[in-house]
Amino acid sequence: ETGVTQTPRHLVMGMTNKKSLKCEQHLGHNAMYWYKQSAKKPLELMFVYSLEERVENNSVPSRFSPECPNSSHLFLHLHTLQPEDSALYLCASSQDPASGGHEQYFGPGTRLTVT
Amino acid sequence: AQSVTQLGSHVSVSEGALVLLRCNYSSSVPPYLFWYVQYPNQGLQLLLKYTSAATLVKGINGFEAEFKKSETSFHLTKPSAHMSDAAEYFCAVSERNYGQNFVFGPGTRLSVLP
Numbered sequence: 001e002t003g004v005t006q007t008p009r010h011l012v013m014g015m016t017n018k019k020s021l022k023c024e025q026h027l028g029h030n031a032m033y034w035y036k037q038s039a040k041k042p043l044e045l046m047f048v049y050s051l052e053e054r055v056e057n058n059s060v061p062s063r064f065s066p067e068c069p070n071s072s073h074l075f076l077h078l079h080t081l082q083p084e085d086s087a088l089y090l091c092a093s094s095q096d097p098a099s100g101g102h103e104q105y106f107g108p109g110t111r112l113t114v115t
Numbered sequence: 116a117q118s119v120t121q122l123g124s125h126v127s128v129s130e131g132a133l134v135l136l137r138c139n140y141s142s143s144v145p146p147y148l149f150w151y152v153q154y155p156n157q158g159l160q161l162l163l164k165y166t167s168a169a170t171l172v173k174g175i176n177g178f179e180a181e182f183k184k185s186e187t188s189f190h191l192t193k194p195s196a197h198m199s200d201a202a203e204y205f206c207a208v209s210e211r212n213y214g215q216n217f218v219f220g221p222g223t224r225l226s227v228l229p
Contacts, residue, residue, distance in 0.1 A: 004158070006158075042220065042221045043159075092159075097217075103161045104159075104217060105161070106160070108156075108158045109157070
């Protein structure tokens, strides 16, 4: 595997379900990101992890819970979601974000549908 | 805080015509600037980036962009459009020392007509 991978690619869940999205990067980066991409809206940064510590949380509802067990893996745990949470969830990674200038590499995304 | 605007949510060009996608940014410090492309059902792919070296930046697939500080712009161009260029294009900005604050523009959908 190369680059950034995400599983599953598609997920349909009910509002009472609990599921997790997985992201893995094979680039040796030390920062990972979760973004939400909804139709007609700009890409929204949800969480940033640098060196496995959360450094950014953009007022995301608590029904989204991130986990970063090591610098290569990132999870997004989902529970009691709402229909408006249906979107494409993108994972990205980069080198040391604090100094800036480092491009982010994106996975293919998980298309989430909440019914 | 930085921000990005992209003029035109949808741009159509004929195959072989010039592609011009506009991006203007706002940043309190010298920015880093990026263009990404997204094909249907895929993630974002980096086209090119500006990090304060040359103001004219060349990227993949024949795209280039020019950083103009006086106009706070970073427009993306390609001399001759190809059908395979049809996609969504995003401009993004990040600030020095706050690289995690990566802000994306709303995107421009490029259609290429035969």
